Amino acid sequence: MAPKKKGKVNKLARMSEEEKLRYLQHRAAVEEEAKRRKEHIISSYMKNKLKREEAFTRLNTAKINQQWRQTLRQIKNKELHDATETLRQVFEIALKTKNKIIENLITDLDSSIKLHNLAVKTHLIAIDKILGIRMGRMETISLNYSNSHIQKMAQATSERDRLESTFDEDKDKLQTMIHWEEVCNNEKNKNLKKKSLNYKNDIMHQLMSETREFEIQGKLQMKDMKKEVQNVVGEYHKKFAPFKAHYNELLENDKISINNYKENCKIIEDHKKMITKVKKEIEANEKTNQSEIKRLELEIKEVKMEYINIKKEFGKKENEFQNMLNHLSIHSNSTINYFKDLEKVVDSINHYLDLCKRYMYSHEHNVPMASTAVQCDEVPLIELTHFWKIFGELQVEVTNLEAFYSNYLEENNYLKRLVEQYMNTVARPNTVPSMPRTSQEMPKVRAKSSSKLYRSSVTPTFT
Numbered sequence: 001m002a003p004k005k006k007g008k009v010n011k012l013a014r015m016s017e018e019e020k021l022r023y024l025q026h027r028a029a030v031e032e033e034a035k036r037r038k039e040h041i042i043s044s045y046m047k048n049k050l051k052r053e054e055a056f057t058r059l060n061t062a063k064i065n066q067q068w069r070q071t072l073r074q075i076k077n078k079e080l081h082d083a084t085e086t087l088r089q090v091f092e093i094a095l096k097t098k099n100k101i102i103e104n105l106i107t108d109l110d111s112s113i114k115l116h117n118l119a120v121k122t123h124l125i126a127i128d129k130i131l132g133i134r135m136g137r138m139e140t141i142s143l144n145y146s147n148s149h150i151q152k153m154a155q156a157t158s159e160r161d162r163l164e165s166t167f168d169e170d171k172d173k174l175q176t177m178i179h180w181e182e183v184c185n186n187e188k189n190k191n192l193k194k195k196s197l198n199y200k201n202d203i204m205h206q207l208m209s210e211t212r213e214f215e216i217q218g219k220l221q222m223k224d225m226k227k228e229v230q231n232v233v234g235e236y237h238k239k240f241a242p243f244k245a246h247y248n249e250l251l252e253n254d255k256i257s258i259n260n261y262k263e264n265c266k267i268i269e270d271h272k273k274m275i276t277k278v279k280k281e282i283e284a285n286e287k288t289n290q291s292e293i294k295r296l297e298l299e300i301k302e303v304k305m306e307y308i309n310i311k312k313e314f315g316k317k318e319n320e321f322q323n324m325l326n327h328l329s330i331h332s333n334s335t336i337n338y339f340k341d342l343e344k345v346v347d348s349i350n351h352y353l354d355l356c357k358r359y360m361y362s363h364e365h366n367v368p369m370a371s372t373a374v375q376c377d378e379v380p381l382i383e384l385t386h387f388w389k390i391f392g393e394l395q396v397e398v399t400n401l402e403a404f405y406s407n408y409l410e411e412n413n414y415l416k417r418l419v420e421q422y423m424n425t426v427a428r429p430n431t432v433p434s435m436p437r438t439s440q441e442m443p444k445v446r447a448k449s450s451s452k453l454y455r456s457s458v459t460p461t462f463t
Contacts, residue, residue, distance in 0.1 A: 019418075026414065034400075034407040041399040049392060070317065077310050084303045091296060098289070102282065109275060120264060127257055130250050141239075148232055152225055159221075163214060342391075349394045 015023060 019422075023415075023418075026411070030407045030411045034403050037403040037407070038396075038400045041403060042396050045392065045395060045399065049388065053388075070321065074314070077307075077314065080303075080310075081307060084300070084307070088300065095289075095293075105278075109278075113271075116264075116268070120261075123257060123261075127254060131254070134247065134250060145232065149229070152228070156221070156225065160218075346390065346394065349398070
């Protein structure tokens, strides 16, 4: 570097004041052009970096949203599956409980009907037995009374017939004897008539007395028979008296049982009506339950179809995500290798930067750098900020060095042309054409435009 500085000093010493001014102006223009290019490169790099970061953030947010939607979809599918399973279990439990309740009610109804029928049968059998016993006793008592009454009446009628027959026979004998006596002897008859009248009267009186006596005896016999009948009736009542209370109780029980039977018949009819009503309700409930079961079966089929479709879609999505995961794993390995290579490159760049800093001027160390804070709505990638910061700074330094190198090359070429022109003008001033003004002013124009671009573009910052 020392010989070069001496050459520059010698060049400046050889130049005139005007050439020195031109050279210094050219040097300032070149520096401004370098700064402008540096600023332009920094701004373009920052814009590209921001675009890249935005693209990365969009891609990452899209991946995160897709993964989040997938997880939400899986959770929703699981919730729907659990809900359908719980609904199915609840419906089965409710159906089983209702069927058990219906079966228990039917069994209770059947058992109650059987018990009621048995109670009615036993009650009717007991009433029939009691009535049979009562009728048998009444028949035996009435038969005994009728037999004894018939026997007594038969005896009385036979005795009366015997007395009447004896009276008629005696009367006929008497009339025949009277008629014979009248026929045999009238005189005697007349005498006898008197006697007969007397005798007749006597006989009549006797017969009357006998009949009266017989009537009195008959009356006495009738009284005796009445007494006997009354005694028989009293004995009957005496014999029947201990059974009468029981008989009355049986009659009352019979009446009560008849009333109960009527009430039970009404209750049975009411229960039959209620049973028919319950059967109708059960049939209606069975129909509604069948329709509800069909509807729920259709819903279950639809849910199963939806579940199958969702499962198929989930399988497809899972395969796709598995492929994507495999793809990402493959590319992640490649990116890891790429970042390792970049790390090596960064290490080499840092090494070269350390080497280059030794040869940098003092004003080049104080080059204004863009701030590293981007106001962006997207979520920044915090883990890569330090890396990209270092990478950006290094790339900016590299571009700056390239810009300085290109500027210095242009400056060197310009100086070479100036030296050649100067040497030609010194050797042959009339034959060599002078350098055009436009080519002399090109570095100044480039420096000014680069400074303007730098001022307009170096406003954003990055993280």
